[in-house]
Amino acid sequence: xxxxxxxxxxxxxxxxxxxxxxxxxxxxxxxxxxxxxxxxxxxxxxxxxxxxxxxxxxxxxxxxxxxxxxxxxxxxxxxxxxxxxxxxxxxxxxxxxxxxxxxxxxxxxxxxxxxxxxxxxxxxxxx
Numbered sequence: 001x002x003x004x005x006x007x008x009x010x011x012x013x014x015x016x017x018x019x020x021x022x023x024x025x026x027x028x029x030x031x032x033x034x035x036x037x038x039x040x041x042x043x044x045x046x047x048x049x050x051x052x053x054x055x056x057x058x059x060x061x062x063x064x065x066x067x068x069x070x071x072x073x074x075x076x077x078x079x080x081x082x083x084x085x086x087x088x089x090x091x092x093x094x095x096x097x098x099x100x101x102x103x104x105x106x107x108x109x110x111x112x113x114x115x116x117x118x119x120x121x122x123x124x125x126x127x
Contacts, residue, residue, distance in 0.1 A: 045102070046072050052095075052104040059109050061093055074127040075099055083123035089113075090127040099123075 046068070048056070056063070063071075071090055078086040078099045085105075088095040092110035096118065097103065108116070118124075 046075060046097075046104065047102060048104045049106075052107050055107045059107070059112070061107060061109060067091070070127045071095065071097075071104075074125040075102060078123050078125055081123065085121045085123075087118050087121050087124040088127055089124065094118075096121065 055061075067090060071088060074088045074090070075086070075097055078088075078097070083099045086097050086099055088097055094108045094110070094113040096105045098105055
């Protein structure tokens with residue numbers, strides 16, 4: 001069987017006429033964001049290391065959406081000042097953050113942070 005000059009190895013169930021009569025429709029697609037915008041959004045997000053995640057879980061620390069916003073704002077402020085590694089104090093919690101990598105390295109509850117000496121940080125922020 002031949003269709004538009006192309007030899008077909010099969011005959012469609014509905015016949016060749018059905019192939020020619022139906023217009024091909026592409027599924028509707030949502031407009032996609034440019035890759036640069038998506039990359040910028042992902043790069044700007046604050047991440048938690050596996051160590052920080054396990055500390056948050058084991059210490060039963062609950063971070064609300066507002067807490068996350070305040071933490072991100074604190075990291076942004078530290079970044080604006082040129083900080084590299086910061087201690088962020090938020091309510092009764094303390095976080096050590098790699099500002100350049102936008103990654104929380106570890107997390108402590110208030111009672112665990114007491115009597116501790118924090119080294120290898122260049123800034124502290126009260127959020």
